[in-house]
Amino acid sequence: MTQFLGTVAVLVWKDLKLEFRSRDILVSVLVFGLLVALLFSFALKPSPGEGARLAPAILWVALAFSGTITVTRTFVREQEQGGLEGLLLTPASRDAIFLGKALTSFLFMLAVEAVLLPAFSALLAAPLLSAGIAVTAVLATLGFATLGTLFSAIAVQTRSREIMLPVLFFPIILPLLIGAVESSAHALSGGGFSRWLPLMGVFDALFLVLCPWAFGAIMEE
Amino acid sequence: MVAMVNKPSGVNPPAIQVRGLSKSFGDRLVLRDLDLEVSQGSFLALFGANGAGKTTLLRILSGQARADAGSVMVAGCSLPKHATTVRRRIGVVSHRGLLYDDLTCLENLVFYGRLFSLSDPVAQARQTLQRLALDSHASQRVRTLSHGQQKRLAIARAILHRPVLLLLDEPEAGLDRDSVNLLEGLLKDWTAQGGTVVMTTHDQARGAAWAHRAVVLADGHIHEQDAVQVERRS
Numbered sequence: 212m213t214q215f216l217g218t219v220a221v222l223v224w225k226d227l228k229l230e231f232r233s234r235d236i237l238v239s240v241l242v243f244g245l246l247v248a249l250l251f252s253f254a255l256k257p258s259p260g261e262g263a264r265l266a267p268a269i270l271w272v273a274l275a276f277s278g279t280i281t282v283t284r285t286f287v288r289e290q291e292q293g294g295l296e297g298l299l300l301t302p303a304s305r306d307a308i309f310l311g312k313a314l315t316s317f318l319f320m321l322a323v324e325a326v327l328l329p330a331f332s333a334l335l336a337a338p339l340l341s342a343g344i345a346v347t348a349v350l351a352t353l354g355f356a357t358l359g360t361l362f363s364a365i366a367v368q369t370r371s372r373e374i375m376l377p378v379l380f381f382p383i384i385l386p387l388l389i390g391a392v393e394s395s396a397h398a399l400s401g402g403g404f405s406r407w408l409p410l411m412g413v414f415d416a417l418f419l420v421l422c423p424w425a426f427g428a429i430m431e432e
Numbered sequence: 433m434v435a436m437v438n439k440p441s442g443v444n445p446p447a448i449q450v451r452g453l454s455k456s457f458g459d460r461l462v463l464r465d466l467d468l469e470v471s472q473g474s475f476l477a478l479f480g481a482n483g484a485g486k487t488t489l490l491r492i493l494s495g496q497a498r499a500d501a502g503s504v505m506v507a508g509c510s511l512p513k514h515a516t517t518v519r520r521r522i523g524v525v526s527h528r529g530l531l532y533d534d535l536t537c538l539e540n541l542v543f544y545g546r547l548f549s550l551s552d553p554v555a556q557a558r559q560t561l562q563r564l565a566l567d568s569h570a571s572q573r574v575r576t577l578s579h580g581q582q583k584r585l586a587i588a589r590a591i592l593h594r595p596v597l598l599l600l601d602e603p604e605a606g607l608d609r610d611s612v613n614l615l616e617g618l619l620k621d622w623t624a625q626g627g628t629v630v631m632t633t634h635d636q637a638r639g640a641a642w643a644h645r646a647v648v649l650a651d652g653h654i655h656e657q658d659a660v661q662v663e664r665r666s
Contacts, residue, residue: 214549233534292532293528293529296530301544302547304516
């Protein structure tokens with residue numbers, strides 16, 4: 212177990228170091244997210260009441276697309292530099308490799324959300340800085356990063372990966388995104404924690420069990 | 433000199449034992465009913481035209497690809513059943529460096545050393561860099577190295593964990609004369625310490641000069657090259 216966690220930590224540390232030096236994921240994703248918030252803000256000019264009604268959909272569209280860029284880039288970087296082949300030649304467990312990559316994407320997405328949530332809150336005039344939204348964001352991001360990492364690993368080995376990832380990934384992640392939108396709407400209407408949250412937790416648990424197993428099977432060849 | 437090879441204790445099975453190996457891609461049969469045995473401490477040069485299946489064979493031997501049929505034993509373990517153990521015992525140099533451009537030479541080796549659970553990855557990484565004459569580039573990022581230096585670093589990555597078997601896919605390609613001499617010396621020491629080497633190359637003269645045995649992969653089969661069956665060098 213210690214070795215397993217050690218491998219996960221080594222992989223995350225490596226990815227954080229690479230990102231700190233290249234900044235090619237966080238900067239592009241942040242710019243994209245902020246641009247979406249700015250465009251919707253100018254286009255809709257929402258009043259506080261309208262903002263609370265529109266914010267869940269706008270927020271999760273922006274986070275879904277920025278999350279897709281994040282999970283894709285983490286694997287594309289491995290593929291471009293041959294690192295994935297290098298990782299698979301080590302005795303490191305496939306589960307640990309998968310969870311290391313998923314955890315990296317999860318951390319990157321949380322970092323982006325920590326910047327985007329206050330920005331969306333200000334630009335859409337919606338109170339997005341609440342405990343209900345924070346729990347929703349963490350649960351949705353965990354599931355998104357886990358399943359996204361698996362599909363990214365599949366898509367990165369195909370020629371048309373930019374097309375393959377959304378086509379394969381979004382139909383399966385849709386229930387979790389619907390849960391995130393509903394739960395965010397519930398929190399913004401002052402209802403606190405939504406009944407969607409346990410369901411999102413179940414999705415996360417399912418993805419965390421199935422995805423590492425599927426990754427191991429896919430990476431066999 | 434510090435031992436470069438961690439030889440497994442006990443009975444010494446062949447480093448590689450392949451029986452009836454077949455592999456196809458779609459309709460194209462690349463390897464057909466192939467047999468190959470490589471004894472421990474030997475150096476095998478593998479020749480063959482482009483597309484003959486040399487890289488495919490190395491990928492199967494390293495557990496990166498699965499055979500359609502046949503049995504494969506590497507470093508005393510059957511593949512794919514004991515793939516994790518095999519990966520611990522082999523070192524691979526492929527066409528790609530398998531290195532991270534934005535990490536330094538030392539960081540790359542320490543990273544891989546940790547994945548191989550080495551007891552002191554930093555010390556072993558420094559030692560390996562020194563063996564490949566890259567110690568002065570330890571804190572240099574990989575993207576700033578020349579092609580030849582990157583290739584040497586890829587070799588350093590492959591031998592870092594002191595494997596018993598080295599699978600090298602054209603390791604000398606792109607190396608200057610000094611680096612080729614360095615590689616030759618390293619591989620000579622390697623086999624002298626009981627390590628096994630399988631190297632693909634298009635340079636038949638070099639392959640024949642370095643190796644104890646040379647074979648040609650053609651039509652999906654291994655053909656022994658009697659003319660270049662070389663005496664084991666001291």
